Amino acid sequence: MSESLGLRARRRLARAIYTPPPPPAPPRDPELVALDRLEREWKGGPVRDERINEHLSLMLDKAGVTGGQVLEIGGRGYPRGQVFGDAFTYRNLDLVDTGEGTIVGDITGCPEIADETFDVVLSVDVFEHIDRPWLAGEEMVRILKPGGLVYTSTLFSWRYHPCPIDFWRYTPEALAFLMTGTDTIDQGFDLTERRRDVRKKAAEDPMRIDELGGWRENVRVFHAGVKPDRP
Numbered sequence: 001m002s003e004s005l006g007l008r009a010r011r012r013l014a015r016a017i018y019t020p021p022p023p024p025a026p027p028r029d030p031e032l033v034a035l036d037r038l039e040r041e042w043k044g045g046p047v048r049d050e051r052i053n054e055h056l057s058l059m060l061d062k063a064g065v066t067g068g069q070v071l072e073i074g075g076r077g078y079p080r081g082q083v084f085g086d087a088f089t090y091r092n093l094d095l096v097d098t099g100e101g102t103i104v105g106d107i108t109g110c111p112e113i114a115d116e117t118f119d120v121v122l123s124v125d126v127f128e129h130i131d132r133p134w135l136a137g138e139e140m141v142r143i144l145k146p147g148g149l150v151y152t153s154t155l156f157s158w159r160y161h162p163c164p165i166d167f168w169r170y171t172p173e174a175l176a177f178l179m180t181g182t183d184t185i186d187q188g189f190d191l192t193e194r195r196r197d198v199r200k201k202a203a204e205d206p207m208r209i210d211e212l213g214g215w216r217e218n219v220r221v222f223h224a225g226v227k228p229d230r231p
């Protein structure tokens with residue numbers, strides 16, 4: 001008798017502490033699963049500055065430029081710091097004084113800089129903000145020494161981002177054309193961050209976040225050219 005009461009008590013206790021598992025989640029839409037995976041893929045690659053700095057180093061080697069004077073256009077924050085060692089002197093040219101010994105000027109017209117002054121002239125994420133890029137290209141080639149490297153990294157596709165104004169997007173051929181007077185040693189696209197979900201918080205951003213998230217077609221573009229030596 002007492003044994004069967006004990007059994008009933010044990011059953012009541014088991015019922016009290018047993019929590020049934022949650023019902024299985026409905027199968028996820030395979031397209032959304034793929035979207036999630038693609039969206040995270042870029043995080044596995046090197047970050048923007050690492051990628052650009054590595055490619056710029058390769059281009060310096062390919063051009064055979066081992067030292068001399070560097071001019072970066074819009075190089076705020078000196079993100080190219082690790083590329084140029086003691087053999088180089090570095091200057092930054094910008095519309096505004098960004099506090100790193102900046103030459104304040106406009107690359108679309110900088111007669112204050114003499115012809116053939118620099119061994120390297122470069123810009124990263126600046127060409128989309130230049131109002132007259134055809135003049136900038138001419139000036140960059142003019143102030144480059146023969147044998148020097150001109151390097152440009154900018155955007156084929158990215159969300160709208162004024163700094164101070166967002167004007168243009170480019171193909172590699174457009175960059176090569178703008179750098180007329182140099183021999184192209186490399187040009188192309190960088191798709192590393194293509195499906196990154198880029199969101200801007202500002203309410204005035206015309207690329208509104210919708211059910212698919214933010215802007216997801218991010219393509220970088222680059223060009224490297226060498227100014228031929230005079231015959």
Ligand SMILES: C[S@@+](CC[C@H](N)C(=O)[O-])C[C@H]1O[C@@H](n2cnc3c(N)ncnc32)[C@H](O)[C@@H]1O
Nearest residue numbers: 074075076094095106107124125126129130163
């Ligand atoms: C997006 S920021 C550059 C970011 C930086 N190069 C980097 O890699 O993180 C663009 C810079 O280009 C400068 N800029 C825009 N138009 C210019 C021009 N015509 N001449 C010189 N600098 C310019 C802006 O003032 C700004 O500092």
